[in-house]
Amino acid sequence: MAENIIELKNITRRFDDDGYIAVKDFNLNVGRGEFVTFLGPSGCGKTTTLRMIAGFDTPTEGEILLNGKDITVLPPNKRPINTVFQRYALFPHMDIFENIAFGLKLKKLPREEVIKKVKHVLDLVDLEGFEERSVATLSGGQQQRIAIARALVNEPEILLLDEPLGALDLKMRKEMQIELKAMHQQLGITFIYVTHDQEEALTMSDKIVVMNRGSIQQIGTPEDIYNEPKNAFVADFIGESNIFKGIMTGKLKVRFCGGEFECMDDVDEGTLVDVVVRPEDVILSEPGDGTVTGTVTAVTFKGMHYEITVESGKYEMVIVSTKAQKVGDKVGMSLEPDGIHIMIAEDHITRFEASVTSDYKLDYNGKTINCDLLKVIPGSKMKDGVLTDSSGQAIDTDKIKINVSIEPGDIEMSDDVEAGLTHGHIINLIYKGDHYCYVVRTAHGHDLIVDDEYLWNMGDQVGLVLPEDKMSFALKK
Amino acid sequence: MKYRFSRKQLAIPYALFLLVFVAAPLVVIVYYALTGSDGTPTADNFIRFFSDPNTLGTLLYSLILALVTTCVCLLIAYPVAYALAFSRLKASSVLVMLFIMPMWINFTLRLTALKEILTLIEGNLAFHPFLNSVIGMTYDFLPFMILPIYNQLERLDKSLLEAAKDLGAGDAQSFIKVTLPLSMPGVVSGIAMVFLPAMTNYVVLDMLYNSTYIMGSLIGSYFAAYDWHGGSMISLILLALICIFTLLTKSDEGQKTRGGSLV
Structure with a gap:
């Protein structure tokens, strides 16, 4: 990975009026050209962090380094960083050309160059010939593209995207995900993306920063985050998962859900753990064949697969399977050792x-x-x-x-x-x-x-x- | 056949009101304006207005007075509205109230109070008729300027200002390029609400013992002298001026999208 373009060091953002801590001791290095996503539920501090990088907000503690230089208190107009806003924030009193040329004109670029650059980014976002159109005549998806074009035309070192696809319908969102990813690869600009949609994050990112209550829960590649969640929050937030409280009962043995399973994580005997089981990892079999037996309580057809809920004693397990089951049937459930992910429970408070x-x-x-x-x-x-x-x-x-x-x-x-x-x-x-x-x-x-x-x-x-x-x-x- | 109630029928009372109190008087004014004292159609009243230096002088004086009043109002109102709309104070709604509250007090009462204060400062009010008129009208019409501008600025999407800064604009640039143009609909309706009454509201002048004439006082004096025809013609000319002015501001506003106005 290339050198770090931006470093966030011990960033804390506390709001004075009520002492609310939006971001707590946030540390992150972003490499040049990376696609980094801040992922978390609403109110987790991801947008506040993005705003601090953009310069709209100032950290209470800590510093932000851009190419090694401290930009913590630099105003947004002095930063080589541009933002694509959640609600686009296109200027309604300007046409598309003026919107996109806004930043270029401020830089006092010659007119021919402005025209050329605007045309170039409009090509990039597939809206050739839209210069004369007014903002109000564009659809949501088109406005989104213009917002991206307006930010990209300034050739920022970092492009910030604050839930840019949130207002689009599902189909458009999927298309834009692919296009954004392609744009990122084509331009080589560092993207920092904020979303609460885990699928979006997994699809597009090189690196995901999972946040909750102002703190980083885990930083990793999409594969890491999905396969090796660090704690119950991450496991629960990323993808469907069953999380159980369990205890290590021996070497590579864990007891949860009323059964004893073999696992691959070497944790000391007697340790209290959280166990994550992905729905697609559960193997259904004839009752008695599996490690535990349960009763099917619900079956939902999901198009590609069935989502089956099985109750075993006091536990409930959600299972994804291509084979339908009947409600009320008894089934056996077993797990391969690599289908069990063990996390040491931080506390049981x-x-x-x-x-x-x-x-x-x-x-x-x-x-x-x-x-x-x-x-x-x-x-x-x-x-x-x-x-x-x-x-x-x-x-x-x-x-x-x-x-x-x-x-x-x-x-x-x-x-x-x-x-x-x-x-x-x-x-x-x-x-x-x-x-x-x-x-x-x-x-x-x-x-x-x-x-x-x-x-x-x-x-x-x-x-x-x-x-x-x-x-x-x-x-x- | 069963009687069916439709929503349109709710408009009947207002339609009647319009007919009796707006349309009918207008017809009467037009009739009087275009007829002579013997009832025959004539353009005399029109010619009389534009050939009399006194009436033309009054028109010019009214225009200047209204223009100055509007400018003063705008200069005071815009910063106030801006401060109110962008203040981080929790008490900003109280401040807005403070500027709106004078509107709750009867305006003759307000003007009487103003008169006393001005007399105290100036001694004899007759020495500064123009200045007093401007002060009186500004005092009276200021809220009508503040409110539409404030409404417009309040509704301004603050992320647009962030976008401007993000794209490299400093505070002054983002004000000139974003805030100001987007607040224009409010400014335009503020101007309309101040300029037009300022041309005609002679009560303000009367209350301040002012001997100068504006369009309103001119019409009043014609009617007081039982010259219905001349008075009607001046009313009609004023109406035409107002129409032209409104059309001009409206066509401007149409460009600016999502007009925020009180008119």
Whole structure:
């Protein structure tokens, strides 16, 4: 790979008014001529990062280097970078020629050269002879092409594309994906592309940066990201996948989904893991033949294949197969070792969201939790019995939510189902030397990890006591 | 046959209103303007208007007054509208309110207050009739200039400004090449809403003890002297001027797409 054209170093973007962190400690090097995609759900910070590269936003911390030179605070008009905006942002009061020539005219290029260059990019985007047309007469797809032409005509070192295909219909989107990729190869310009569409990212990119909540989850080639997701978020976000909580039960052996499987990832025995199984990797067989047996609960025809949901005990597995199954049939399921991807679970902290009552307590499904909101909400004060924010305005309790988290070892199990905040039944238990690690599925369908030194049985109904003094609270953004 | 209600019938009350209070008076004005005192058709009133240096002088004075008022309004209103539309303040809607609020107070009351203030500053109002007229009219019509410009700027897609910067334009260039042309529909309707009333609203002048004549006062004086025919002709000429002006601004606006106007 050629040298880095742009380097982002420890970029953090914090918004002053509410302390919201849009991008957190972002580090990335982009090589010259690469096609890099920022991929993540909406609100993950990908657009903010792009805006910082374009110069519309300035990082709170960190620096951006272009060809080794610091451009962190350089205004956008001084950067050799052009952007294709999400909603095209074509100037409605100019015709196509003027739109495309905008940047060239600012550079005071001679008129003949401007005309030549505009014609050239219009050829490039397949809209020859559109110079005189007005923006309003173009279709969405054509406007998109003009927006790309307007950016490319300036011969930028980097082209930024902010979800440029989001507003197009599926067929047009597919076409544009191919064309953009071809343009990238033809021009050799570095492309930085933002999208929430994983398929788009996998199709076009050399390198994908998966983001969530302002942090990079994984950087890699499309193949890496798909085949070797680093964590449950990436696995879940990229492609269809089944993710199970599991534990290593021996060398290259993992237990999940009620069965023991051989795997290829060498992880220490007893480690808690997240297991990713791609739907196309599950091998269906006669009941009894597979590692686990289950019942087909749903079959959906998807054109190329069937999507089959199989329930095995408490687990649900989505399977893609070209052979149809009948709902209610028993099937066996097995997996090749290379069809199992193991990720060491980062933590098994239980997290849930609670609402705030009018008397400033937390409410979780009708149960009350006491919590000192003054410590949770930065800058808040109690004034005449009313909670106010840093600017002295009363806080509307309906509008805020509190994230509560608690360590697995701090949750206590009780025979009395009603004893605690919630209850559930044990769906998995693992002996970990000095204690048992349980997976408890709550009545609301969450799987909680609970460490307990006493032995309970699979299927036991237990009340879950979450001591308030062991909880940590954070204001939900 | 069963009676069927159609949506068009909802327009009947307004159509009647138009007929009685707009179309009919217009017909009467045209009739009076084109007839002499004996009721025979004549072009005398027309010739009389354009051969009398006094009436022509009033027309010119009105035009200049309206032009100056409009310019002053525009010079004040554009920066204000710009600041309001682009301010990051959460209180900007309150500020907009502040500029709109004078419209809630009866305008004779406002002018009376203005008169007192001007008297305090100038002593005798008669010394600066033109200046006072401009001040009075600006005071009165400023919100009508601010509002359409503000509306237009508010609706301006901010990503266009980012696009301009992205393509290499500095702040001044992106203002001249993008913000200004895209706010023109607002400016044009602002001008229309200030210029036309400024030519005729003689109440402002009267309230400020102003002895100068504008078109409105001229028409008033003709009617006060029971010269229906001459007064009607001046009204008709003014109407024609307004029509021409409106057509000119409209055709300009048509080019600019998505007009944002109050008229």
